[in-house]
Amino acid sequence: MKIAIIGGGAIGLLFANYLSQSHSVTVYTRTEEQAARLNHDGLNFMRNGEVQTKTITAKKLANNVEGAQLVIVTVKQYQLSDVYSSIQYCKQPLLFLQNGYGHIEFLKKLASPSLFVGVVEHGALKHDSHTVEHTGVGKTKLAVFRGNESELPFRHESIELFPFEVYEDYHSMLLEKLIVNAVINPLTAILGVPNGELVTNAAYAKLMDTYFQELASILHIDNPGQALEYVKAVCRGTSENRSSMLKDLEHGRQTEIEAILGYVLSQAKQNGQEHRLIDFLYTMIKGKEQKEG
Numbered sequence: 001m002k003i004a005i006i007g008g009g010a011i012g013l014l015f016a017n018y019l020s021q022s023h024s025v026t027v028y029t030r031t032e033e034q035a036a037r038l039n040h041d042g043l044n045f046m047r048n049g050e051v052q053t054k055t056i057t058a059k060k061l062a063n064n065v066e067g068a069q070l071v072i073v074t075v076k077q078y079q080l081s082d083v084y085s086s087i088q089y090c091k092q093p094l095l096f097l098q099n100g101y102g103h104i105e106f107l108k109k110l111a112s113p114s115l116f117v118g119v120v121e122h123g124a125l126k127h128d129s130h131t132v133e134h135t136g137v138g139k140t141k142l143a144v145f146r147g148n149e150s151e152l153p154f155r156h157e158s159i160e161l162f163p164f165e166v167y168e169d170y171h172s173m174l175l176e177k178l179i180v181n182a183v184i185n186p187l188t189a190i191l192g193v194p195n196g197e198l199v200t201n202a203a204y205a206k207l208m209d210t211y212f213q214e215l216a217s218i219l220h221i222d223n224p225g226q227a228l229e230y231v232k233a234v235c236r237g238t239s240e241n242r243s244s245m246l247k248d249l250e251h252g253r254q255t256e257i258e259a260i261l262g263y264v265l266s267q268a269k270q271n272g273q274e275h276r277l278i279d280f281l282y283t284m285i286k287g288k289e290q291k292e293g
């Protein structure tokens with residue numbers, strides 16, 4: 001299959017590496033420089049300290065992505081508006097891999113009859129414009145947003161270290177990851193701690209419990225006790241990790257707060273629900289973005 005990947009970031013390059021084993025992949029970048037570097041020097045893929053270099057095709061993103069049978073969009077949620085003009089009239093299937101829930105409204109504006117969403121549970125780190133490291137092997141969950149499940153890409157694909165899992169309901173699939181990111185990311189980013197400290201520090205654990213109650217009520221979580229235990233399990237399982245939001249702030253980058261707590265706040269306001277704690281954390285991250293950005 002001919003696949004276009006929009007965005008040559010950590011996830012775009014990770015997907016390019018694995019999918020190019022059995023597909024014809026073109027990476028669409030924001031800059032001419034990155035495309036030239038990928039075409040000229042290849043894609044360096046790192047895992048467990050080993051580096052492999054792979055030949056790859058890359059182009060600067062223009063007004064469309066002609067010729068692709070599938071377009072995978074890997075820019076961050078707040079960068080989607082910048083790629084809108086290239087995909088708004090696409091008739092090909094499109095797969096979106098953003099964290100959070102903020103991109104769902106954006107998808108409704110697109111013309112394609114086949115829209116899919118995914119949740120990436122791998123860890124990927126971009127070292128430079130043509131080098132990506134697979135820092136944690138996980139899986140990619142996929143679901144249909146619009147269209148037919150039989151067209152869902154990669155449902156029968158079997159790639160070593162790069163599994164896919166199909167979900168029937170995109171909402172619950174995205175919600176599960178949203179809850180994790182809505183709790184861990186802002187708290188760790190404000191407190192400046194790795195994920196594990198949210199459970200090992202008794203005061204932080206108490207904060208997390210209180211905050212979770214408000215979140216659970218806004219998101220109508222069916223079994224809050226079970227969901228909170230899942231969040232705590234993720235904290236333990238990724239205890240040494242610094243969350244992506246904490247890393248974004250440390251590097252002076254914009255965070256994905258809008259895609260995560262921005263969505264939760266919009267739900268609370270729409271339904272007239274209590275949202276003081278969420279608003280407090282959201283505003284603190286916005287303030288830190290201004291200070292450190």
Ligand SMILES: NC(=O)C1=CN([C@@H]2O[C@H](COP(=O)(O)OP(=O)(O)OC[C@H]3O[C@@H](n4cnc5c(N)ncnc54)[C@H](OP(=O)(O)O)[C@@H]3O)[C@@H](O)[C@H]2O)C=CC1
Binds near residue numbers: 008030079098126
């Ligand atoms: N990294 C990870 O381990 C994980 C990431 N995710 C999610 O995946 C999504 C992508 O994350 P990640 O890959 O880390 O982010 P990156 O910032 O590494 O990648 C985003 C890429 O999109 C490119 N881009 C931005 N605007 C455009 C444009 N107009 N045209 C073409 N390309 C553009 C950026 O280019 P440039 O650099 O030139 O600005 C950048 O290379 C996020 O929602 C994230 O939460 C989910 C799970 C794990």
Ligand SMILES: CC(C)(CO)C(=O)C(=O)O
Binds near residue numbers: 181185238241242244
């Ligand atoms: C699961 C978690 C919290 C791991 O750090 C993550 O997805 C992130 O940092 O964005």
